[in-house]
Amino acid sequence: MRDALRGRKEQPKSVTFSLEKVSVAEDSKIREVEPGNNDKSIQKPLHSWPFPGDTHTRARELIYFMTSESDYVFRPFRTVWFSMALTDATALQLCLANAAMFMAQRRQPGMFQYDKCTEALEYYGRSLCQVTKRLENSIDCTSTGVLVTVLGFICHDLYVGIWDRWAAHMNGLRRIIQLCGGYKNISHNLTLWASWYDILGSANRDTYPQFPVFMCDIEPSTYPVTLRTPLLQQIERVLFNQKFILNCLCKVQGIANIINNHYQNPDFWRREDDLSPLYMLGPITHELLSMHRLDVECDYDSEVVFDSTQISREILRLSMLILLAALKTMYSFIVDESEELNILSTKFSRLLTLDRSRPSLLNKDGILHTLQLQLWAMLTVATLQPLSASRTLYVTEIRKCMNLLGMVSATDAFQLARDIAWIDVVAGTTLGNEPLINAINNAPLLT
Incomplete structure (x- = not known):
């Protein structure tokens, strides 16, 4: 079935890298564009970004990797999620976990093992510890930052295929939304992602959705017309x-x-x-x-x-x-x-x-x-x-x-x-x- 689908979809064109115009950072082995080639260093654009807290050199390397990777790797909703990660320090830690995972996959295609990607697991664990503490705070537990981070965990679980963890995080998300007084009390975008990740995971096992409705008030202009031949x-x-x-x-x-x-x-x-x-x-x-x-x-x-x-x-x-x-x-x-x-x-x-x-x-x-x-x-x-x-x-x-x-x-x-x-x-x-x-x-x- 996979081959049948691939045959009907136009395959992406191969990418050629201009090796003479890049260098390799000694400590991280990440490809960096030399300042002399385009009058830009990594630090200059990143310094102007509104990071939620201080970011160390390695974090900026990972962020640069994620942004530059978009030139040759398609990842749905990359900018949407990156923008949300920049709104909260805990969510940013999870973003770095994803970046470390994607970088490891690029370095060792075909050999990548999630449970051995220590850097990604460290960032993930750091984010998990932070959000666990924030959930103990009666005010912060329903904050946008916590919601964004939990949604990020669910997205991460879907990507790596850890379904029991996905179910646990979905259950936690459902409880947070209940504490908010229902989905109508949180932003439209967050309810859309919550519903989307609900049906993505539920469809994988053909189980009933966690949420009783698709929690998004859809305007007629955004939904396909129901046609009857x-x-x-x-x-x-x-x-x-x-x-x-x-x-x-x-x-x-x-x-x-x-x-x-x-x-x-x-x-x-x-x-x-x-x-x-x-x-x-x-x-x-x-x-x-x-x-x-x-x-x-x-x-x-x-x-x-x-x-x-x-x-x-x-x-x-x-x-x-x-x-x-x-x-x-x-x-x-x-x-x-x-x-x-x-x-x-x-x-x-x-x-x-x-x-x-x-x-x-x-x-x-x-x-x-x-x-x-x-x-x-x-x-x-x-x-x-x-x-x-x-x-x-x-x-x-x-x-x-x-x-x-x-x-x-x-x-x-x-x-x-x-x-x-x-x-x-x-x-x-x-x-x-x-x-x-x-x-x-x-x-x-x-x-």
């Missing part, structure tokens, strides 16, 4: 009892409209401080994660016979989460995209097996549109799968669904999926999906 309108009229999940699907179509119109712009995926993707992807992800779901791990072996409505809803929910996870990967919001996508895809595959083995309870009036939705979901997920046993299962189930719908050609099946919602750069074009189309067309007709 003619086919979606028809499906909604028939499957009126599936209004919530179908409304999510209409929102996906609105997102698809935005992505399809702009993804070929080379700067679209790398607008470092563009917050619009958070407004676009955050609320719908929260809605999907907040839904009741089938526990395919536990319920598969039980005596429960699932209603076809439950199965169809869960198929749609998982497929939309997989599609959104792929989009987050395109935006570079997920460090290890394979983990989340594999967890969701494994659940989806098990669900297809469950759906195949349980007696059908489909209502006659809704059977056509229910099958169309399931076909859309299977095609969407199958396009992101490599040639594997899972993809073989999808091909079999897709062919079976097509047979029930009276469809012969996989090309027609893909056209139906496009009539519901389709994102070319993620799920692929007809030409890009030709191997999958051939596999479906050549699959045996099963009943």
Whole structure:
């Protein structure tokens, strides 16, 4: 799945360094631009920055690394977070921990081990000790500086993939926001980040969000228009009892409209401080994660016979989460995209097996549109799968669904999926999906 996504996204151009114009600081091995080359030293611009307290030489080297690295390494929201770190001394310590970690990764690509990065851990521990003491102060515990630092811890946990620590920090953040009297009593930006990091971590394990709502009052101009294609309108009229999940699907179509119109712009995926993707992807992800779901791990072996409505809803929910996870990967919001996508895809595959083995309870009036939705979901997920046993299962189930719908050609099946919602750069074009189309067309007709 990772390779499929990489193939659809333009790869960054290689970077060439002008080695004769740099020197290496003896104590830190950091590359520094010589003053004679551009009439600037490191110290001159950094001295004018409003640091929250004194900064030693090494700290300034790390800060310089983070700012100069932006010329050749894309990190989403770098400037936003750096600006927030400059507002609080404790948050700045965490910023230095991140800088030390990123520098170590640059020096030893492929060999970096987080638990052995002593410098990053020292800065992290220093920040943690400071914020722990501040949380004991009844006034300071709800300060903006403490909130920014705790959000920074959560961001750090997401990056390194320490999920139990992420959960602990999320729980602490939730309690701080409660002490503030609710999210409406803190700044808009902080509530946006709190909600975003909530759904990023929750989506990784497909768990319910920590916060009951996406804590951000979103203006209509910042949210994609909910679109209903003619086919979606028809499906909604028939499957009126599936209004919530179908409304999510209409929102996906609105997102698809935005992505399809702009993804070929080379700067679209790398607008470092563009917050619009958070407004676009955050609320719908929260809605999907907040839904009741089938526990395919536990319920598969039980005596429960699932209603076809439950199965169809869960198929749609998982497929939309997989599609959104792929989009987050395109935006570079997920460090290890394979983990989340594999967890969701494994659940989806098990669900297809469950759906195949349980007696059908489909209502006659809704059977056509229910099958169309399931076909859309299977095609969407199958396009992101490599040639594997899972993809073989999808091909079999897709062919079976097509047979029930009276469809012969996989090309027609893909056209139906496009009539519901389709994102070319993620799920692929007809030409890009030709191997999958051939596999479906050549699959045996099963009943």
